[in-house]
Amino acid sequence: MSKNIVKVPLSKEDAKSLKVGDYVYLTGTIYSARDAAHKRMSEALAKGEALPIEMQGNVIYYMGPSPAREGRPIGSAGPTTSGRMDAYAPTLLDLGLRGMIGKGKRTNEVKDAVVRNGAVYFAAVGGAGALLSHCIKKAQVVAYDDLGPEAIHKLEVEELPAVVVMDSEGNDLYLTATEKYKR
Amino acid sequence: MVRDIDVKLLTDNIKEMCIEATHYLSPDMCAALKTATENEESPLGKQVLDSLSENLEIAGKEMIPICQDTGMAVVFLEIGQDVHFVGGNVVDAVNEGVRRGYVEGYLRKSVVGDPIERINTKDNTPAILHTEIVPGDKVKITVSPKGFGSENKSRIFMLTPADGIEGVKNAILTAVKDAGPNACPPMVVGVGIGGTFEKCAYMAKKALTRDISVASEKAWVADLEKEMLEKINNTGIGPGGLGGRTTALAVNINTYATHIAGLPVAVNICCHVNRHAVREL
Structure with a gap:
């Protein structure tokens, strides 16, 4: 079976075609942002200011890396728990954000915003930061440098493995996957 | 005889x-992951577990932390009562x-100096330090x-005596689910299980540092560990x-005496990156 490689930023068509449970490899450009960066973006919007990164079609990776050793683009770089970004995600999705990469459950508000905007929520393997760092070829801080690991990084990724856990129709793998193995 | 120990040894x-x-797991954790991979029925679950083994290998070989969340440093010092710290x-x-x-090891600085002001201390301090006085003239250091x-x-669940063992089981399952x-x-x-509010939480934390292939010395506790592991694995949640x-991979339980009015139960969840290094000075 050939690898299902998906280009990022995500096109509307690709987002629509992805279905819950699909194991995909993301290639292209994404942005990292976690708690503190989301709070700042939310404050910027409240003040009527522009966001430091474009949302339209883009994918945010909920991740704060460990520092890079010399000669490497990044340190350990696995996903953080997405639920802490639930308060901010619907607004960003309404501004055109088309994908999120993280781990763990989301609220109904996020699910509604995913469906409303034809977006996708991916899970990367939590706690596999060393492995996932191999898929990040370039990393550059593009906003909120003072936040250290919580700064927004622009990331060039090559075949970053991820599972579609919520598709654009709102199907949620976390709700269905456990049933089969329950005893 | 009092034994002098220079605090520089603690630092080093x-x-x-x-x-x-943050780069190597203990042998019991690696062995448990391997067994789990062999026994996992779900193809996607197996794939996740394979990724975790591969991740461990890369982490150790290339000195990339196993997980980017290199944590808040919890340090246990078991200090012999004949030890005298100097320096x-x-x-x-x-x-x-x-x-x-954290600075020299390229570990992530994940600590904020105040829970509300939230300014990163940029060196991952302060640590969470727990000390115990024990017999002898040695110092056992555990870094988690x-x-x-x-x-x-x-x-943490402050149960009542009437809740009994069923209440304890229910509390553990509730937290895990x-x-x-x-x-x-x-x-x-x-x-x-037992103690006071803070003792109970401390026992739960300390239980995570016990070798997961070793059961509790108390028979009923060892049985409960086994039963709860099975119940937890029957939830179907699975890898990732x-x-x-x-x-x-394991349920480790510590117990202590408690008050006639209480049955505290603390559940400290750890991911598969259950880290601890142990040394004795």
Whole structure:
């Protein structure tokens, strides 16, 4: 079976075609942002200011890396728990954000915003930061440098493995996957 | 006989132990992951577990932390009562070890100096330091960098005596089910039963540092550990929460005397990156 490689930023068509449970490899450009960066973006919007990164079609990776050793683009770089970004995600999705990469459950508000905007929520393997760092070829801080690991990084990724856990129709793998193995 | 120990030894060892613990898991953890991979029924679950083994290999070989959340440094010092520390302040020496470990070891600085103001201290200090006085003239150091994806899902339940053992089982399962995919399963579940509010939480934390292949010395506790592991794996949450038969690798339970009116139960959830380095001075 050939690898299902998906280009990022995500096109509307690709987002629509992805279905819950699909194991995909993301290639292209994404942005990292976690708690503190989301709070700042939310404050910027409240003040009527522009966001430091474009949302339209883009994918945010909920991740704060460990520092890079010399000669490497990044340190350990696995996903953080997405639920802490639930308060901010619907607004960003309404501004055109088309994908999120993280781990763990989301609220109904996020699910509604995913469906409303034809977006996708991916899970990367939590706690596999060393492995996932191999898929990040370039990393550059593009906003909120003072936040250290919580700064927004622009990331060039090559075949970053991820599972579609919520598709654009709102199907949620976390709700269905456990049933089969329950005893 | 009183034995002098220079606090510089604490600093040097803790520095190395922060780096060691964030790049290598103990043999019992590696063995449990391997067994789980062999037994996992879910193809996606197996794929996740394979990724975790591959991740461990890369981490050790290339010195990339196993997980980017290199945690808040929890340090246990079991201090022999015949030990006399010289050369400085013990707390400062511990924090200096953590500072050097996290800065020189390329570990993530994940600590904010105040829970509301939230300014990063940029060197991962202060550590969480627990000290115990024990017989002898040795110092046992345990460094457990604790990630917060799983820490956030930990719970304490102040049950009543009438809730009994069924109440305890229910509390553990409630915490694990609520943690679900968020806590990066397969988890290790540390449980404290008894004591007071803070003693109970401390026991749960300490339970995570016990070799997971070793059962409790108390027969009923060992039985409960086994029963709860089976019940947790029967939830179907699975590796990464994507469904499967491996939701936890172990349940470690510590107990203590308690009050006639109470039955405290603390559940400290840890992800599969259950880190601890141990040394004796």
